[in-house]
Amino acid sequence: MMDVMGFFDIVLALALPWLGWRLLASSDLFRAVVLFISLGLLMSLTWVRLQAPDVALAEAAIGAGLTGALFLSALRRLERLSESERRLEHAGKREEDETIPPEKRRRAKPVAYVLSLFLLVVFVLLLGWSLGQTPGAKGGLGPAVAGQMGQSGVQSQVTAVLLNFRGYDTLLEMMVLFLAALGVWSLTRVRQTQQGEVPGPVLATLVRLLVPLMIIVAGYLVWIGSSRAGGAFQGGAVLAAAGVLLLLANVTVVRQVPAGLLRWALVLGPLLFLLTAVACMGGGGNLLEYPGQSAGVWILFIESATAVSIGVTLAALYAGGRPPAPSAPEKDNEEGPGSGVDKGGKA
């Protein structure tokens, strides 16, 4: 049994760098993206082997699902842009471009390449050496966390660390997510699309089947997070997947979400988290020091709010831009070319 699992580990540990190398070496960007998705799956298995089910859950949801969709649609957008570009310049001197083989451009300066490779190898060797020198704390903070579990309000150690012992990490992380959404929204606006586009029957059925299931699973993950693997991130990621699926299918419901509601959903998690943190201070404690025995309730409350926000934020990040401008002042009619929300996946 142990032998077989040992072999499993070896195969996995060798496959990871190999996959990474093939990924970056492949000449086709699409293939690279597909390899990246596969790498996410293998990473998830690796987390399982390294006894980190929480991380495996997050990686399964984010690494394998969301990031893949993100890259694929970014690739699609790039291709579409370059295609229209090519069409525009078709009459131009395109052939000039084709005469230069790509290899020639790549190996322009072999000396610089060798030098950078050398520096890289030295750097990585140094890194490995310093890793070897790092005193491995036996168990690290494990015993400390285990000792305090009684007053954390939850049974899962990772959730306790995330939302109780090191709650400010999570708070700041919510802010990072929020900032990312703000950044994307300030950069671009999602392009208008035709209203008439309907998802094909297969896609419509898939959406009808999967989206409710995903929402249920998200709720389940948030709930189960207090006792074993799961929690706000994983639940939020699954929720985001539901949102991305809706965006991909271009379902009308998504288009009709009023912009105000969307913005509130984005803010909900960070805001409630922050308010709770400050309210804890009002009770005489420190920032995020939940009063008395009520930690479990607070954690569940915060987790639910943040899960919703994470889901909406990640879906908005996927949409890649702020919602199209309402043609008429918000929410008077949903049928205007841009009633509100991210029309997503496209553009």
Place this chain on the structure above:
Amino acid sequence: MSGLYSLAALCLLLAVLAGLVRILRGPTEADSMLAAQLFGTCGVAILLLLSKGLDWVVLQDIALVFALLAALAAVAFALRTWGGTER
């Protein structure tokens, strides 16, 4: 009995790696994408086998999430390749 489970999991992992060949040299993009989907399916199977073999229930949750989200990339791909005329 659990040895059998882990052996099966190992076989599935090797199958995944065999599928890599299709990704790397699949003649069309659809071949690559289907191989990635195979990864997803095999991943679910491996997780379920491990959860049985190691007697670790949490892995079933991970398998569930895997199964749910593997479809996402496929949908994104299908829309990208054969999807709407003008997206």
Place this chain on the structure above:
Amino acid sequence: MNTLFLYTMSGLALFAIGLHGLIRSSHLLRKILAANLMSSGVFLIMIVGACGTDQVMIDPVPHAMVLTGIVVSVSTTAVALVLVCLVQETTNRALLWQKRKRGQGGRTDA
């Protein structure tokens, strides 16, 4: 112990490959992929560190940090992808290091 060492090496290799790709590749999308590889490598090393030498006591703090890191890296990736699309829109290519003005679509090219 031995498998943990193996995984550490794997993480280090991922990091190195990612760094190499980040420096060497000219397409911006590939650079983002490379940065993601690097972060995967770092996560791997951190989680291996959490395992310690004996498998009995798992340190949950690195797990929580990696969890946070995964979410942060997906959000930065999303922002970066939007930026790449903007670059492509304004300069007609998503490449660095290329003096030529023409075409060179997003698809090919290392």
